[in-house]
Structures are given as C-alpha cells and as structure tokens.
Amino acid sequence: MRAYSTTRRELRTQLHEDHGLTLNDYEALYVLSLAEGQRMKRVDLAQRLVLTPSGITRLLEGLEAAGLVEKVACDTDLRVSYAQLTDAGAEKLDAASCGHSGSLRTVFGDHLDEEEIEALADLLGKLPGALDEDAACPTDD
Amino acid sequence: MRAYSTTRRELRTQLHEDHGLTLNDYEALYVLSLAEGQRMKRVDLAQRLVLTPSGITRLLEGLEAAGLVEKVACDTDLRVSYAQLTDAGAEKLDAASCGHSGSLRTVFGDHLDEEEIEALADLLGKLPGALDEDAACPTDD
C-alpha cells in the first residue's frame, strides 16, 4: 500500500504511543535539557520552537500538567516566567530520546549517507528559524 | 522587535492577505498546474502534498467553493474523482506565484547562495515525502 506520508507521521505516532509526547513536546524537553540550568524564558523557547506566545502557553500547559516542566517566576522581572525542566521531564526525555533519535537517524540514514546528512544540517542551519545567534542564550537577566 | 518566527509565517500571511490562499492551497494549485491535463486523482494529490484523504477532502472543499478547482468524475472507475484546475484557478495561481516564488527566492537568497540552494534542493529531494518516482505520474487509467 502506497503510504500517505511516511516518516514524519510515523515518528509522531511512535513518539505519541510510546511516551505520550507530541513532536513539539519532545522538542521542548530537548531544548530545555540543553539550556543553562535546564530552563528558559517562555518567549525564548517560543522563538526556538517557532511558535507564537499563545502556542507556547498551550504547549507548556500540557507539559506542566504532566509534571515534566515547571513554571518558575523571575524575581528581577515580574513579567517573565521560566519553563524549568523537572526531574520527571529529564527522565521522560531520556526514555523517549533513545527511540526517537534512533528513528531519526534511521529515517535520514535510509536516504542519505553520513556526509550528506552533515551537509544538509549545515545548509539548514543557515536558514532562519534555526537557532540564530541569540536563540542560544536562554537565561539572561 | 525580535520576530517570533520569520519566513514561513510571513510567507503564509502574505499569501493569505494578497490572494486568500493558504500555503497548501497554493501548493495544490501549483501541483495541479504541472499535472497532465491539469488534473489529478485526489489520492495522488494527497500523497504529493503529504496529506491524509480527509485532509485533501477539506482542502479541495475550499478550493472548489472558490471555483479554483473542479471535481471531475472518472468514467472508468466510479470510486475515483479528479481534482481539475479551472481557468480561474490557473489565473489565481499566476497572480499569486509571481509574488510567492519571488518571496521564496528572497528568503533563501538572503541566507544561501545559488550553489547552496541547489545543493539543498538536491539533498531534500532524496528524502521521502519529496516526489518519489510514482508521485510524478498523476493521471493514469
């Protein structure tokens, strides 16, 4: 049967069935795990995930409800709040990332060789939406 | 102001404001315009746009309501119906493509040179979801 899509859908459903995460859930946990102190201003996280402020609010709503992320106030600026990865969140990420990044590698590896993957990553990295300079510094005050 | 996303959102809103089309609307018109007889089986169009059958039904609903695409029955197989680009659809595509493909070029051109764009297209073309062999032959019976 000629599958409708392939990969992206498969990745999504696998991640969802195995760990109850959407792709963006996963991405959010992943990005947070790399951030200084494992936390980020919501607005920076939004930019990093290419979401609007409301998108981030809803995404974090779910992750907070699941106890994977905590909302932490900033004492120097009452407007901002941080998304802080919890221990449970880090564990969930660990559990999911094994299978997920494996799947990713497989998907790309099926069609591209090592060198091509690197070249692709390089080119995509130059495009906006990818982490531009300032997206890399999550917590500043 | 540090924009939330950038390009994709901008492309979408520009296309929407100027011509009342979503990105997928545009893509559908574009793909149809290249197809033999400017028509395609709905299921093939779905695969090409990486949409589910229900997704295609809803997408074409809108385009049909706008008179840009017509639903044409197949006389050899009563199950299938074609999406047929109308004259109005072709005109709309013309009107939109000028600005849109210009914008696209600009977006990529701002960050990549000619050679890099070509390399990127080449690499992406190898990934699934891009037009695999059979996605190129729209109407067959």
Next chain:
DNA sequence: TGTCTATAGTTGAGTACGCAACCAATGGTA
C-alpha cells in the same frame, strides 16, 4: 510623579489538519 511605548504572557474564537469509522465501487476467487 504621570504618561507613553515596548515587552511577556494569557485567553477566546477560528482553522487546518489527523484519526477512526464509515460507505461505495472494484477485482479477484470459489
């Protein structure tokens, strides 16, 4: 001090999809 603009974030309403369940037609095969 009051005012004005910019920024962080939430909320309500609308939308573009996916999934599951379904119906109809097709093409075997007995």
Next chain:
DNA sequence: TACCATTGGTTGCGTACTCAACTATAGACA
C-alpha cells in the same frame, strides 16, 4: 453468481496551532 479483501473517498470528533484582543509589568522621558 455470491463472497471478500482492497481501494477511493467522506464525515464526526479531537487537537495543535494562529490571530486578535487583552492585562500587567518595565523602562524612558516630560
């Protein structure tokens, strides 16, 4: 001929997002 698996397509329902409008804080400047 009757049956059955496969394929094309639609519909109901849920969801992840966007946009627009809003509140609240911050910082600049009179």
